Amino acid sequence: MKAILTEQQVALSIKRLAYEIYENHLNLDNTVIIGIQPRGIYLSDRIVEELKTIIGDKKIQYGKLDITFYRDDVRKSLHVANATDIPFSIENKHVVIIDDVLWTGRTIRSALDALLDFGRASTVELCVLIDRRFSRELPIHADYVGAAIDTFSSQKVIVRWKQKGDKDEVVLM
Amino acid sequence: MELSTRHLLGIKDLTKDDINLILSTAEQFKEVLQRPVKKVPSLRDVTIVNLFYENSTRTRMSFELAERRLSADVLNFAASSSSAAKGETLLDTVNNILSMKVDMVVMRHSASGAPHFLAKHIPAAIINAGDGINEHPTQALLDAFSMREKTGRLEGLKVAIIGDIMHSRVALSNIYLLTKMGAEIMVAGPPTLIPKYITDAFGIRVEYNIKKALEWCDVANVLRIQLERQNQPLFSSLREYNIAYGINRRLLESLKKEIVIMHPGPINRGVELDSDVADGPFSIILNQVENGVAVRMAALYLLANRQE
Secondary structure, three states: OEEEEOHHHHHHHHHHHHHHHHHHHHHHOOEEEEEEOOOHHHHHHHHHHHHHHHHOOOOOEEEEEOOHHHOOOOOOOOOOOOOOEOOOOOOOOEEEEEEEEEOOOHHHHHHHHHHHOOOOOOEEEEEEEEEEEOOOOOOOOOOEEEEEEEOOOOOOEEEEOHHHOOOOEEEEO | OOOOOOOEOOHHHOOHHHHHHHHHHHHHHHHHOOOOOOOOOOOOOOEEEEEEOOOOOHHHHHHHHHHHHOOOEEEEEEHHHOHHHHOOOHHHHHHHHHOOOOOEEEEEEOOOOHHHHHHHHOOOEEEEEEEOOOEOHHHHHHHHHHHHHHHOOOOOOEEEEEOOOOOOHHHHHHHHHHHHOOOEEEEEOOHHHOOOOHHHHHOOEEEOOHHHHHHHOOEEEEOOOOHHHOOOOOOOOHHHHHHHHOEOHHHHHOOOOOOEEEOOOOOOEOOOEOHHHHOOOOEOHHHHHHHHHHHHHHHHHHHHOOOO
């Protein structure tokens, strides 16, 4: 087991990711944040919290997306669906998708499909805490990255969150 | 998490976990149905035949819509306009359909046990959409979904099932389901329409006085009088049935509390339900229909995952 990000590094990464999103989207007037269920929500909650401290209590459009019904392996394994909650249109908006780990890219592929059903976004960007490089199965990349790491496919990246009662950290098993 | 069964033949075969999984998945599909694009690609490689040997509007349309909303390919079969009218057997018909590479069969039949028979002889997954006087599992699931949505719970909920219990597959499926989920059940109606062994079989309350039943319950699931299944007169006239067992606004207002009124449709207006109740503020009949699509999507989705 090897530590990738410590508690302090996770906190700094979240801060940095929030500032990077803020830098590219100033004021977030026409920007919406979408967290991917279930595990991306831990990160997106924290980034949205951070964004609120940066730009004040201005209402940030923040939704949650579950991609279970859009997976390409529906017949192979059953995943329990979580709630989708996108109470606004994304038509002509700048969308920032947030997930914890980018690995094969298949989850994000499904998310892009699912997003189409909520309107035609002006642009879509991806923000992840961990980018497992060189293991992509689809041409997908992240625009905001907490930490990029090189892994074998046999290894597991585990992200722990204080919201779940652990301390924030990322380890490689 | 997955279902413990490959087919949905009846609530009898489901576990409490199965029921919870179907209901929670249905909640997510209900959200899908509120979106601008009410469709997901989950079953785009699945072909489903709707095999209806008995008439149906709501159930058939609800299933077909659920299938299309899941992006499945849909085939429709109605016995009245098919070779079944020329005397082809059920098994022959289904084997012919399956040789066209069909993955799932949704089936309604007037003979109790027809889908169970089919399940033994064919490889496809079968969903029972009503068999004779046995079960109508998706109706019970959507009833439970609607009850839980309206009242917030099933455990400890007092449900009165009212009317033609004897000939109702909806009643039987509801009794199985509500028992498994810990609700309290009462059946009410004329003695001729309530099977006499029902207390022994299920340990549920029986009441012959409609007003007492309504005063007891939180939810009244009112069933249709099934004249097509009654070979002999079991009550003297529809008018008399309405007077003794029909539910009207005045009766509801005489209760000391508000109860939820449900009906699986089609309603015999002026028989088991008067229009001022069916269209009134306590009725969730149209919510039931709306929820039916989401619940059937959940059942189809979860069963498609069980097929190899």
